[in-house]
Amino acid sequence: MTDEKDIRTPEEYGDYTLIDPSMKPRKGAWKELLQYRSLIGMFVKREFLVKYKQTVLGPIWIVLQPFLMSLAYMFIFGGIARIQTEGIPKILFYLGSNAMWTFFSSSLLSNANVFTSYAQLFGKIYFPRITVPIANVVISLIQFFVVMVLFAGFYIWYLAKGEVAGSWTVFALLPAILIQLGALGLGCGIILSSATAKYRDVSIVIQFLGQIWLYATPVLFPLSSIPDGVMRTLMLLNPVTQPMELFRLAVFGQGTFVPWSCAWSVLVTATAVCAGWRIFSRVEKTFIDTV
Amino acid sequence: MMEKDRTPAIIVRGLKKEYQIGQIGNGTLQKDIQSWWARVRGREDPNRKIGDRERLSGDSLMALNGVDLTVWQGETLGIIGRNGAGKSTLLKILSRITAPTEGRAYLYGKVTSMLEVGTGFHGEMTGRENIYMNGAILGMTREQIRSRIDDIIEFSEIGDYIDTPVKRYSSGMYVKLAFAVASHLDSEIMIMDEVLAVGDMSFQKKCLSQMRYAASRENRTVLYVSHNMNTIRELCDRCIVMDAGKIIYDGDTERAIQVYMDAGFSDSTEIDFSGQPHPSYLASPRIRMLRASYPGKDDCAFRSTDRIPLRLEWVNLTDLKDVCLRVEILTLNEDPVGTYVLYDFYSGEKDSPVRLDLSLDPACLSEGSYLMKYAFFLRGAGGSMVNIECRTGLTFEIISARHSGKLVWESRYWGNTVLEDIRILSLTDGK
Numbered sequence: 001m002t003d004e005k006d007i008r009t010p011e012e013y014g015d016y017t018l019i020d021p022s023m024k025p026r027k028g029a030w031k032e033l034l035q036y037r038s039l040i041g042m043f044v045k046r047e048f049l050v051k052y053k054q055t056v057l058g059p060i061w062i063v064l065q066p067f068l069m070s071l072a073y074m075f076i077f078g079g080i081a082r083i084q085t086e087g088i089p090k091i092l093f094y095l096g097s098n099a100m101w102t103f104f105s106s107s108l109l110s111n112a113n114v115f116t117s118y119a120q121l122f123g124k125i126y127f128p129r130i131t132v133p134i135a136n137v138v139i140s141l142i143q144f145f146v147v148m149v150l151f152a153g154f155y156i157w158y159l160a161k162g163e164v165a166g167s168w169t170v171f172a173l174l175p176a177i178l179i180q181l182g183a184l185g186l187g188c189g190i191i192l193s194s195a196t197a198k199y200r201d202v203s204i205v206i207q208f209l210g211q212i213w214l215y216a217t218p219v220l221f222p223l224s225s226i227p228d229g230v231m232r233t234l235m236l237l238n239p240v241t242q243p244m245e246l247f248r249l250a251v252f253g254q255g256t257f258v259p260w261s262c263a264w265s266v267l268v269t270a271t272a273v274c275a276g277w278r279i280f281s282r283v284e285k286t287f288i289d290t291v
Numbered sequence: 292m293m294e295k296d297r298t299p300a301i302i303v304r305g306l307k308k309e310y311q312i313g314q315i316g317n318g319t320l321q322k323d324i325q326s327w328w329a330r331v332r333g334r335e336d337p338n339r340k341i342g343d344r345e346r347l348s349g350d351s352l353m354a355l356n357g358v359d360l361t362v363w364q365g366e367t368l369g370i371i372g373r374n375g376a377g378k379s380t381l382l383k384i385l386s387r388i389t390a391p392t393e394g395r396a397y398l399y400g401k402v403t404s405m406l407e408v409g410t411g412f413h414g415e416m417t418g419r420e421n422i423y424m425n426g427a428i429l430g431m432t433r434e435q436i437r438s439r440i441d442d443i444i445e446f447s448e449i450g451d452y453i454d455t456p457v458k459r460y461s462s463g464m465y466v467k468l469a470f471a472v473a474s475h476l477d478s479e480i481m482i483m484d485e486v487l488a489v490g491d492m493s494f495q496k497k498c499l500s501q502m503r504y505a506a507s508r509e510n511r512t513v514l515y516v517s518h519n520m521n522t523i524r525e526l527c528d529r530c531i532v533m534d535a536g537k538i539i540y541d542g543d544t545e546r547a548i549q550v551y552m553d554a555g556f557s558d559s560t561e562i563d564f565s566g567q568p569h570p571s572y573l574a575s576p577r578i579r580m581l582r583a584s585y586p587g588k589d590d591c592a593f594r595s596t597d598r599i600p601l602r603l604e605w606v607n608l609t610d611l612k613d614v615c616l617r618v619e620i621l622t623l624n625e626d627p628v629g630t631y632v633l634y635d636f637y638s639g640e641k642d643s644p645v646r647l648d649l650s651l652d653p654a655c656l657s658e659g660s661y662l663m664k665y666a667f668f669l670r671g672a673g674g675s676m677v678n679i680e681c682r683t684g685l686t687f688e689i690i691s692a693r694h695s696g697k698l699v700w701e702s703r704y705w706g707n708t709v710l711e712d713i714r715i716l717s718l719t720d721g722k
Contacts, residue, residue, distance in 0.1 A: 013302075014298075015399065016397040017397070018397060019384060019385070019395065019398065036427070036430060037432075038432045038433045039428060042424050042427040045420075121428075125388070125406065125410045125428060126386050126387040126404065127430065288388055
């Protein structure tokens with residue numbers, strides 16, 4: 001009865017959203033993401049509203065936890081292992097490095113299980129799935145800035161004493177460095193999330209992947225403490241190394257800038273984001289049938 | 292109607308959805324890499340089962356098997372069908388939760404789907420916070436929600452509790468809030484999966500009229516799946532019936548309901564349970580039913596003045612004492628009508644086969660088709676009971692009832708039970 005004699009094809013009725021079995025990213029996906037920008041904000045807000053409810057210290061944990069971590073690093077790596085920090089006050093070195101690393105690793109790890117942990121929601125309603133990983137990176141970034149407030153307190157103190165001096169030209173590049181690091185975390189995170197949606201093995205791997213990556217990055221020691229050789233080259237192939245060193249260069253005036261490694265890091269980031277987006281778009285179409 | 296002049300809201304062409312059943316993929320990375328490596332080298336896949344051809348139908352299920360449908364703007368379309376008919380799969384594809392295996396669908400406008408009540412609600416957040424959250428998930432911007440939040444709160448009837456965490460809400464309040472948000476979206480197409488089943492009667496009515504209003508005045512399109520025929524009747528001006536992944540009827544709502552009801556009716560006078568497992572909800576089966584039949588009948592049509600002969604055959608799985616039996620009568624839509632009970636009629640030993648002949652009096656049933664369920668049970672202290680065997684059994688039809696010839700029985704308003712005729716004690720005519 002709806003077998004109309006109409007000569008118009010479905011395409012000719014005007015603007016439409018097409019649903020088909022195609023596995024490619026949908027056209028107009030970016031425009032749609034823009035429409036859902038308040039959802040990203042809501043996911044971020046929900047995280048902070050919900051996470052610290054029914055805790056005694058509440059949001060103080062955001063700074064307390066990295067502060068205690070940095071103290072621990074100070075005693076273990078600075079005190080016991082006697083790793084030199086290029087003359088930078090130890091608390092500043094560890095607080096800053098740890099904040100940078102946590103920004104990256106939480107961007108990565110919070111996204112690694114997106115599909116499995118949001119299966120319930122994804123199975124009931126459509127919205128651009130990528131909003132969740134993006135929100136997770138924004139959450140990590142906000143936590144980074146909160147820690148930076150504490151960092152700034154110490155920093156100004158040591159700055160006044162003349163014990164540190166930043167490199168202000170590099171300082172201006174910090175926003176770009178943070179965006180790159182976040183993008184790298186996002187790209188790798190969504191690749192991992194797509195992998196965990198299919199292979200549960202990956203979610204076990206991820207737990208120690210984070211640990212190993214930490215030691216393969218100059219977080220608890222400066223790159224300058226690694227002598228030339230295979231170790232150093234490997235470390236320079238790690239895309240997180242240069243953002244970390246450039247951060248130190250910016251705020252402490254001490255850090256190793258290696259142009260090729262920097263270019264490599266940007267290339268890896270771009271590849272991870274593009275590949276991640278494609279894989280993620282593919283997995284989000286039907287993962288709910290198998291989860 | 293001049294369909295040419297109308298604008299479509301949804302066009303579906305040859306939509307199919309295949310689900311893998313049983314194990315999906317090889318399960319582990321190692322085996323998938325093995326299979327992939329074998330394919331790369333052009334060898335036989337080591338993980339393929341022998342004799343396993345591409346798209347072996349035994350391992351997959353066509354949840355949708357070629358659906359064509361055009362829904363026009365401003366229509367309220369009901370979708371009915373048995374569980375597993377493909378209704379939910381169709382809604383999931385149209386609301387873009389999962390992609391189809393074949394075919395296309397065109398959506399002309401923004402779609403809001405409510406496949407569950409309060410999707411994205413978080414118990415720790417207040418009602419107000421959840422309105423923002425839920426609205427954002429449904430695609431509204433912050434400004435849009437802000438401009439409408441007073442209407443939403445008023446519609447939800449939550450009142451002063453709006454700033455209380457929703458974990459303290461009753462389930463009714465929860466539903467009301469969720470529906471209030473969804474119905475205040477400005478989407479052209481609304482997809483609803485039986486969400487009105489919860490919530491009190493007056494709120495259900497309010498929701499239905501809100502949806503009807505949205506369709507008729509604002510020219511929005513509503514797709515509504517339900518097992519509740521009354522809400523389908525009230526809301527929908529067109530209805531499709533789905534069965535085994537296909538649309539078997541498309542048109543008038545009353546006719547559609549009739550088609551759906553008739554599809555559940557079988558003419559057989561005997562049903563064999565021997566191959567069927569016990570229903571999974573049965574905790575302690577102690578009887579295994581083998582057969583139910585209407586002995587001596589070759590159809591299952593009865594007059595309400597007849598007696599329905601019913602024969603049940605079963606095997607005792609344990610020694611039993613004082614077994615009781617319920618014969619439950621339901622409409623084909625599985626709404627209960629009434630129940631016959633037989634108390635403490637039998638005690639027996641393990642493994643003995645039993646045959647029981649009964650006679651049921653259908654005097655109080657109106658014309659129509661019915662379904663029987665058989666439940667054996669044991670009584671405990673204080674009126675409690677334990678079911679020891681439950682089966683969905685034969686259907687039957689009452690072709691002539693007490694009211695026949697005098698009155699067309701409107702069972703959707705009056706129920707399926709025809710009570711005893713009223714006896715007059717006295718009648719005084721003042722004149």
